[in-house]
Amino acid sequence: MVFCPDCGAENADSAKFCKNCGHSLNANRPIKDNYVNTGIDPSARVNDNSNSSNSNINSNSKSDNKNLIIICLTIVICALLIAGAMVMLSNNNANDSDSDALSDSASLNSGSVENVSSSETSAQATQENSPQIYRGSFSTGSSASDKTHCTVYVGSEHAGEKIKISVLYLNNGDALNQGKVVTKTVSGDGYVKVASASAFDYYPDEAHISLYDSNGDILDTKTVYLYESSGKQTF
Structure with missing residues (x-):
């Protein structure tokens, strides 16, 4: 018998x-003689080579798996590092945006405060330069059937100016007139004089x-309490 050196x-x-x-x-004829003389089966050698090849294949497979695992771990670590860097960059941008927004808001608020302050200052200056009720007097004739006269000092600096004024009279909480708004000219001494449109049935007590x-907005108001009698009463 002759054994095949390739497959045995x-x-x-x-x-x-x-x-x-x-x-x-x-x-390969000597293979037969060798088998006869030594008893070594060539097929055994072939099988041994096969086992050695399988062992090498398994070893290479394990090495490849190890390399694949290392590559995968490297990729995962790189991905985590990149993600962390992106998160940090995003947070920094968000902080910068918040800072800018706060700065802009502070600037806007500052501008608003300045505008409000300027507006209040302007309104206060206008109010100070406008006619005001400083003092005055009321006078009624000897009977309630006489008209009641009101004299108000608004400031001599407004002499010659036209202002609008209303005087509402009451007695025990009831209105004695309509308190209509009338236009008057400030006298040279800074007074405005207003007479009631008609006489009252009672002396006013308020x-x-x-x-x-000129736009009809109120500049100043004052409430005066009076004695129910004739004559002059100052406030």
Whole structure:
């Protein structure tokens, strides 16, 4: 018998090619003699080579798996580092935006405060330069059937100016007149004089004075409590 050196299959002594794999057998005749003399089966050597190849394959497979695991871990670590860097960059941008927003808000608030302050200052200056009720007097004739006269000092600096004024009289909480708004000219000494449109059935015990600007907005008001009697009463 002749064993194929390639696959280890048994072949007839006269065979030139292996019946199993077709490998040439002419150059392997000594294999038979060696088997006869030593008892070493060539197929065993072939199998040993096969086992060695399998061992190498398994070893290479394990090495490849180890390398693959290392590559995967490297990729994961790089991804985590990149994600962390992006998060930090995003937080920094957000902080910068918040800082800018706060700065802009502070600027706007500052501007608003300045505008309000300026407006209040302007309104205060206008109010100070406008006619005001400083003092005055009321006088009624000897009977309630006489008209009641009101004299109000608004400031001599407004002499010659036209102002709007109303005087509402009451007695025990009931209105004695309509308190209509009338236009008067400030006298040279800074006084405005207003007489009631008609006489009353009772002496007034209360009077409400109001000054208005040209737009009808109230500049100043004052409530004066009176004695129910004739004569002059100052406030």
